[in-house]
Amino acid sequence: MQRRVFASSISIAALAICVLATCVNAQVPAGPPGAKPLGLPAQGPGFGQALPRKLDAVGGIVIGGPVATPPLPTDVELNAVAIDAWLEALVSELSSNSFETRVAASAMLLEKRADQRQLMSLLARTNIDREARARLIFALQQRILKAPRGALGVRMESMRDDLGVRVTGLIPGMPGEKLLRLHDVVYAIDGAPLALREDLIRNVQSKEPGRVVTLSVYRQQRDAKGKGLFDANGQPLLDKHDFEIELASTDTLEVKGGPEQVNLLPSPISLEREALAEAVATRFGETARVLTLPEREVEARKGQALDAHPVVREALASLELLRKVGGADAATMKLLLIEATKLRQKAESDGISDAEREHLLALADRVDAIVLEISRLGK
Numbered sequence: 422m423q424r425r426v427f428a429s430s431i432s433i434a435a436l437a438i439c440v441l442a443t444c445v446n447a448q449v450p451a452g453p454p455g456a457k458p459l460g461l462p463a464q465g466p467g468f469g470q471a472l473p474r475k476l477d478a479v480g481g482i483v484i485g486g487p488v489a490t491p492p493l494p495t496d497v498e499l500n501a502v503a504i505d506a507w508l509e510a511l512v513s514e515l516s517s518n519s520f521e522t523r524v525a526a527s528a529m530l531l532e533k534r535a536d537q538r539q540l541m542s543l544l545a546r547t548n549i550d551r552e553a554r555a556r557l558i559f560a561l562q563q564r565i566l567k568a569p570r571g572a573l574g575v576r577m578e579s580m581r582d583d584l585g586v587r588v589t590g591l592i593p594g595m596p597g598e599k600l601l602r603l604h605d606v607v608y609a610i611d612g613a614p615l616a617l618r619e620d621l622i623r624n625v626q627s628k629e630p631g632r633v634v635t636l637s638v639y640r641q642q643r644d645a646k647g648k649g650l651f652d653a654n655g656q657p658l659l660d661k662h663d664f665e666i667e668l669a670s671t672d673t674l675e676v677k678g679g680p681e682q683v684n685l686l687p688s689p690i691s692l693e694r695e696a697l698a699e700a701v702a703t704r705f706g707e708t709a710r711v712l713t714l715p716e717r718e719v720e721a722r723k724g725q726a727l728d729a730h731p732v733v734r735e736a737l738a739s740l741e742l743l744r745k746v747g748g749a750d751a752a753t754m755k756l757l758l759i760e761a762t763k764l765r766q767k768a769e770s771d772g773i774s775d776a777e778r779e780h781l782l783a784l785a786d787r788v789d790a791i792v793l794e795i796s797r798l799g800k
Contacts, residue, residue: 507533515557530560566698574677576589588601601636737791764782
């Protein structure tokens with residue numbers, strides 16, 4: 422008999438059109454002295470006008486259209502990846518005869534944030550058993566979904582005529598607060614022009630925290646009293662600046678500005694990561710999101726105490742270990758729930774007595790109760 426584990430499926434939320442301001446991140450020094458004044462084109466809107474038109478795409482993703490999956494490395498590329506010794510040792514522990522060792526190795530893979538390409542390389546070229554493969558795929562998916570993303574801590578809105586994005590708010594304690602000003606217009610990042618705020622979000626969140634980027638900014642000239650200056654045609658006089666900024670992280674943004682400051686619009690990077698997590702399960706699993714695992718011995722004997730049964734013993738050992746490390750383990754819960762399902766399937770088989778059937782169902786209920794206790798450890 423075999424049991425099956427379904428690798429975590431990633432639900433991709435539908436893109437919504439939102440006109441709320443969106444937060445991103447950046448870092449900029451004060452503008453250089455003597456910057457040349459620059460007026461907006463005569464046909465352009467007044468400085469600071471927000472984009473009123475309907476959006477047909479968000480960050481290059483057509484609304485209602487498919488999300489492009491970033492390409493995975495080829496087998497040739499993965500075969501050339503060097504594997505850290507500690508990672509190879511952990512992967513070998515995923516095939517241990519000890520359930521506690523397997524769970525601990527899974528937790529360590531998540532805690533140490535193993536390199537994504539190394540995990541893919543191991544999946545592509547390592548002959549590991551099927552449970553170990555399921556745990557390794559789960560760790561890889563978590564690394565993809567939870568990898569750090571850059572942030573500026575700036576609320577922005579798109580301008581008309583693709584002139585860039587205007588700063589409408591600054592999050593205290595974030596890089597943008599130190600270097601940008603309200604009503605600045607960011608028109609490029611690292612030389613790449615920005616048409617919409619979603620372009621800036623994609624660019625920033627695709628980079629790791631700590632990365633230094635260059636923001637190209639229009640800033641209105643002001644008099645000694647801080648009043649904005651305009652030319653004879655009523656157009657604002659602008660200075661053009663290039664500012665170097667070290668990105669913070671979206672985690673810091675959530676702490677500094679609150680959860681409402683993150684993902685007011687569906688992030689293109691988040692959608693791409695979800696698609697990539699689906700893709701690795703398809704490529705490295707035995708079938709798309711379905712992995713077949715070796716069967717654990719599941720035999721019910723009349724009069725045997727529930728907690729003495731091998732499946733229940735493993736569940737209890739997992740619960741005790743996870744209590745010590747302080748957290749739930751989604752991969753372990755999946756495996757145990759599948760064990761409970763197999764017990765119930767066996768209880769429905771022909772040729773077993775009523776007593777055996779009752780015992781099998783009681784075992785399944787016991788495993789379910791333990792999984793519930795494990796899930797509570799993560800709260």
